[in-house]
Amino acid sequence: MAIYQRALCWVRRDLRLRDHTALAAATRQAREVIVVFVFDTNILRQLEDKDDRRVTFIHHSLKEMQARLAKKGSSLLVCHGDPVLDIPRLAQELKAEAVFTNRDYDPYARKRDRIIEQKLKIWDVAFHSYMDQVVFEYPDIVTRQGEPFKMFTPYKNAWLGTLRPEHVAEEKPNLKRLAPVKAFKEWIDPWDLESIGFKENNLWVQPGEEGGRAAWRKFQKHIHRYHKDRDFPSLKHGTSGLSVHLRFGTISIRDLVRFAMRREDEGSRAWLSELIWREFYQTILDRFSYVVRGAFRSEFDRIQWPGKEVHFKKWCRGETGYPLVDASMRHFARTGWMHNRLRMVVASFLVKDLLVDWRQGEAWFARKLLDFELASNNGGWQWCASTGCDAQPWFRIFNPVTQSKNFDPEGRFIRENLPELAGFSNTHIHWPHEAPESEKEKAGCHLGKDYPHPIVDHAVQREKALQLFQDVAQTAVTQTENS
């Protein structure tokens, strides 16, 4: 039964109309619902690249949403400004009695939403927020003592043990309740990318809800092989490629979990486990928000990283002389996306070979990743740098050449992204520096000119990394013993 005459549904990272918790609640509780999106200038101002792919993705997804709303006789209301001012202003001007939204757990978003809720209260406008981005949020999954889990496996077991079909039931909005466009036409300003100071970028992925559904339908045919294929970057459907859709909510997490939980095969189980990692890191960020500034295991903040700026720059450009690292970084520069195995390889290389502070790599990914997710990016970097909770032990160091041989055995990914090495054999493409002169000549690649010599020696750097960690770990043990 409707209790409000009119409400706003403020969409942020949930750019779809299907299976949408806040929109379903709004259209249950209000006679007329206006869907609103704010290009948040506090966020946009911090984006360094004017052709930021994420803004292009949002732009196209909003256009698609707008077209779908128009078919229902309504419209999307788009603003460009500070939501702290815009949302209360719109609620007042449009005489909305309530604002409905899905929760966002990033520290900035939480603070922003708290302020907006307080402001709305002054005007007697209700603020309703819902869990939608995840299946479980803190404190749904906690230890017996009521504490957040710090290890993934017990978290995952508790998550799976709690999951019931009702947790992932579809949240169906009643689109008949969308406000007719004539009711708010005068508030609609024309908008495009240029008007908000950005320009179009090429996307490798189809944006919007339709893009999300198409990618999901494709992956469903491959999900049973996920446990076998997921580590091989050259396989087209080895992983789902859905991270960007999860990031912007152009697909519903409930939709994915509903499908995976019905299946018994190993591939689906392994894939569901990855979706749980996403929620695990979300909880870690939520409960231990200091991780955005430093190590989860704070003893590792004492490491003085000796890495050089020039090496960091070469890593960013894919000019380290380590083919798999360079192929990954160049592919990343072109697409804004990277396969999980490669994220691990390049992150490990930056931290444990180049000895650069993991936060520099984290920031570079945050700037360039199309699927950038604060919680997963921070969690991923801290895992690779061995500073996080349930992370890779510090004494385990990836050998980038072995990784290349194991996960790109025929060098397909390298060939695709480093054409200058394409002529090397499967044996030497992973480490062309030691190829016989005749092979170098045949490959038409002059090392040092067409492709760089290695900027560091892995064996030497490995020892230095072990020493750095050992010194800190040793001091931590001594301090604990003395306390």
Ligand SMILES: Cc1cc2nc3c(=O)[nH]c(=O)nc-3n(C[C@H](O)[C@H](O)[C@H](O)COP(=O)(O)OP(=O)(O)OC[C@H]3O[C@@H](n4cnc5c(N)ncnc54)[C@H](O)[C@@H]3O)c2cc1C
């Ligand atoms: C250094 C580093 C940085 C990362 N930064 C991000 C990031 O900013 N945003 C992001 O979404 N993922 C991040 N990840 C996790 C992972 O690499 C990506 O989620 C994955 O590569 C996305 O591809 P996919 O959608 O094909 O994944 P699939 O293998 O199909 O997995 C399905 C979904 O599960 C989730 N997922 C998978 N692996 C992980 C993981 N290790 N941690 C958390 N969630 C996971 C993602 O939402 C993903 O879309 C990072 C990993 C590392 C090592």
